[in-house]
Amino acid sequence: MHTTRLRMRGTILAVVTAAVSLWPGPDAATLRANGGQNQQPEIELVIGGDGGAPPRYAVPDFVASTPDAAEAARTISQVLWDDLEFEREFYLIPRDTYSSVQTARSPEQVPFASWRELGADAVFFGTVQRTGDTVRVQVRLFNVRTRQSVFAKEYSGTAANPRLYAHSIADEVHLQQRALRGVARTKLTFVSDRNRERLLGPVDNREVKEIYISDYDGANQRRITTTRHLNLSPAWSPDARAVAYSSFRNVTPQIFISLIYQGVLENATKGIGSNYMPVFSPDGTQIAFMSNRDGNPEIYVMNRDGSNVRRLTNHPAGDSSPTWSPNGTQIAFSSDRTGTGRPQIYVMNSADGSSLRRLTTGESYADRPTWSPAPFNEIAYSAGTGAWYDIKIHELATGQVRQITFSEGSNEGPAYSPNGKHLAFTSTRAGGTQVFTVGRDGRGLKQITRSGNNTMPAWSQ
Amino acid sequence: MMSRRGVIVALAVVAVMAAPACARRSKAVPLPPLPAPPQPPPAAVTPAPPAPRATERVEDLQPAVPALSEDSVANRSLDELNRDSPLRPAFFPVDSADLDESGRSVVSSNVDLLKKYTQWVITIEGHCDERGTAEYNLALGERRAVAVKTYMVSLGVAPDRLRTVSYGKEFPFDQAHTDEAWSRNRRAHFVITAK
Numbered sequence: 001m002h003t004t005r006l007r008m009r010g011t012i013l014a015v016v017t018a019a020v021s022l023w024p025g026p027d028a029a030t031l032r033a034n035g036g037q038n039q040q041p042e043i044e045l046v047i048g049g050d051g052g053a054p055p056r057y058a059v060p061d062f063v064a065s066t067p068d069a070a071e072a073a074r075t076i077s078q079v080l081w082d083d084l085e086f087e088r089e090f091y092l093i094p095r096d097t098y099s100s101v102q103t104a105r106s107p108e109q110v111p112f113a114s115w116r117e118l119g120a121d122a123v124f125f126g127t128v129q130r131t132g133d134t135v136r137v138q139v140r141l142f143n144v145r146t147r148q149s150v151f152a153k154e155y156s157g158t159a160a161n162p163r164l165y166a167h168s169i170a171d172e173v174h175l176q177q178r179a180l181r182g183v184a185r186t187k188l189t190f191v192s193d194r195n196r197e198r199l200l201g202p203v204d205n206r207e208v209k210e211i212y213i214s215d216y217d218g219a220n221q222r223r224i225t226t227t228r229h230l231n232l233s234p235a236w237s238p239d240a241r242a243v244a245y246s247s248f249r250n251v252t253p254q255i256f257i258s259l260i261y262q263g264v265l266e267n268a269t270k271g272i273g274s275n276y277m278p279v280f281s282p283d284g285t286q287i288a289f290m291s292n293r294d295g296n297p298e299i300y301v302m303n304r305d306g307s308n309v310r311r312l313t314n315h316p317a318g319d320s321s322p323t324w325s326p327n328g329t330q331i332a333f334s335s336d337r338t339g340t341g342r343p344q345i346y347v348m349n350s351a352d353g354s355s356l357r358r359l360t361t362g363e364s365y366a367d368r369p370t371w372s373p374a375p376f377n378e379i380a381y382s383a384g385t386g387a388w389y390d391i392k393i394h395e396l397a398t399g400q401v402r403q404i405t406f407s408e409g410s411n412e413g414p415a416y417s418p419n420g421k422h423l424a425f426t427s428t429r430a431g432g433t434q435v436f437t438v439g440r441d442g443r444g445l446k447q448i449t450r451s452g453n454n455t456m457p458a459w460s461q
Numbered sequence: 462m463m464s465r466r467g468v469i470v471a472l473a474v475v476a477v478m479a480a481p482a483c484a485r486r487s488k489a490v491p492l493p494p495l496p497a498p499p500q501p502p503p504a505a506v507t508p509a510p511p512a513p514r515a516t517e518r519v520e521d522l523q524p525a526v527p528a529l530s531e532d533s534v535a536n537r538s539l540d541e542l543n544r545d546s547p548l549r550p551a552f553f554p555v556d557s558a559d560l561d562e563s564g565r566s567v568v569s570s571n572v573d574l575l576k577k578y579t580q581w582v583i584t585i586e587g588h589c590d591e592r593g594t595a596e597y598n599l600a601l602g603e604r605r606a607v608a609v610k611t612y613m614v615s616l617g618v619a620p621d622r623l624r625t626v627s628y629g630k631e632f633p634f635d636q637a638h639t640d641e642a643w644s645r646n647r648r649a650h651f652v653i654t655a656k
Contacts, residue, residue, distance in 0.1 A: 202543030206632045297600045318600035341556030367594040382594045
């Protein structure tokens with residue numbers, strides 16, 4: 001295998017180094033063992049809302065135990081509020097309404113009666129202490145009615161990225177309260193021309209496009225390639241430690257795998273043919289991709305190290321954009337084999353390309369399928385609507401199709417979040433082409449990028 | 462033959478790969494700038510045509526593509542050659558990778574040049590207009606490039622002189638949003654990569 005050692009540019013953020021549970025409540029394993037249902041432990045840990053409404057959460061500022069922790073405390077509080085609000089499992093009481101509530105400086109001082117007046121069912125109390133380059137964050141989640149702490153944890157680690165503590169708290173609260181895997185610690189990857197560098201070469205006016213990553217909410221956007229060429233179609237490995245992409249740095253596009261936290265680059269397709277659109281299988285051992293190595297664009301699968309390349313499709317038309325089913329047994333892809341010059345979505349078995357069948361029937365143009373993760377079983381795609389595109393989702397069990405964007409600019413290139421509740425996609429609605437995220441119901445739109453043109457997002461585990 | 466441009470590209474690749482290794486201390490350090498490309502050499506002087514012979518000769522008709530003198534081909538760098546490219550692009554109808562009659566005529570002229578300059582190695586780039594999705598256009602561009610390569614091979618060009626790549630809609634030649642711009646972007650573009 002051909003590897004090239006590249007030293008990582010930029011800071012590698014230290015992760016939260018220790019998380020200690022202060023409350024011996026049921027852990028995630030127990031919740032999963034109970035079928036993901038919030039079973040009734042002896043002490044009720046799940047906080048409900050009034051009459052079955054979503055519980056109302058308040059996230060007041062965390063207390064800075066030391067003055068130099070004030071900024072981190074504010075950041076953690078705001079980001080925690082944003083992270084909880086993103087999943088839309090709870091109603092987040094706006095923070096600018098908290099001024100009537102007295103600030104508590106210790107858990108014993110939490111004014112539950114005042115929070116109840118504000119309509120809160122759940123309230124956080126947190127402290128942040130800073131010592132040099134490290135912080136210690138303590139957090140409790142209280143049931144406002146019973147005044148009991150249902151969640152208590154302490155985290156310690158680097159002071160360089162306070163947002164990470166909020167993301168950890170949000171994910172753990174979602175797991176405990178909703179048996180839901182939150183996405184607060186997940187990442188996006190996408191293509192960007194924001195550096196506005198020109199490609200050196202025989203043709204003028206070509207702009208370099210490099211691969212970027214960011215937090216799921218758009219923070220910490222960083223470039224991970226420095227090829228000064230065209231790079232497209234990034235995809236995360238399931239362990240979220242590698243990004244595969246198609247790079248034109250050697251003229252014909254090859255699939256590279258960048259182990260982004262190790263500064264290691266692997267060339268998977270090694271110069272054979274032209275290779276595009278890599279996607280890792282759910283177990284991370286294989287990569288499906290498009291290649292022209294046998295004369296026209298077909299879907300292939302190879303081992304992650306580039307060995308054992310096998311072809312799945314066999315048609316003179318263009319077959320592209322593979323996506324794996326959640327258990328890896330099938331692959332959906334895009335093909336213009338109808339002969340109209342416009343693609344439709346097809347599905348086949350991933351082992352050998354058998355049982356090939358067409359999925360989309362009501363579309364004039366359907367491209368870039370992305371298969372949801374479990375527990376959902378649906379495929380989102382770019383659908384031609386009028387002059388441009390919108391995101392549609394095809395439910396496999398029922399065959400029903402729903403549309404989640406409606407010609408606010410052109411919307412394409414969907415990618416599911418790992419819990420299946422959100423999609424990243426590109427839209428021209430805000431000037432240029434930008435990455436957005438949206439709920440699978442079409443609500444909760446959030447703009448991720450603002451600089452340059454940004455395309456082809458993918459969402460990590 | 463390894464051209465100067467090839468050497469420049471190799472140097473640039475080495476510079477990019479070497480630079481991050483120097484930034485050892487894990488802080489974000491900007492890469493050192495790449496060395497500037499060298500200035501192109503001065504244009505060759507075209508020698509005066511020879512004096513006419515006593516017996517009259519019928520002049521050949523000029524081909525549609527401006528003929529290059531042997532000297533200017535030999536002395537130009539690849540970048541210069543590609544900027545005034547003697548290889549013209551072939552254009553495609555919407556949603557199609559089929560060469561129509563004018564497309565075949567252009568490719569056929571390009572084949573004539575390739576048979577004349579037998580050292581040339583070229584890359585055929587497939588391009589699309591902006592109206593398809595980014596991903597599908599990569600496949601369509603591939604099919605356009607491959608269609609041209611197939612036709613050129615059928616006209617007698619050795620396949621190992623022809624590489625194909627698709628740029629989809631990533632590198633439009635005309636950034637306007639008009640029918641005219643779109644038709645100029647639906648093309649197979651020829652780049653000489655070695656001579």
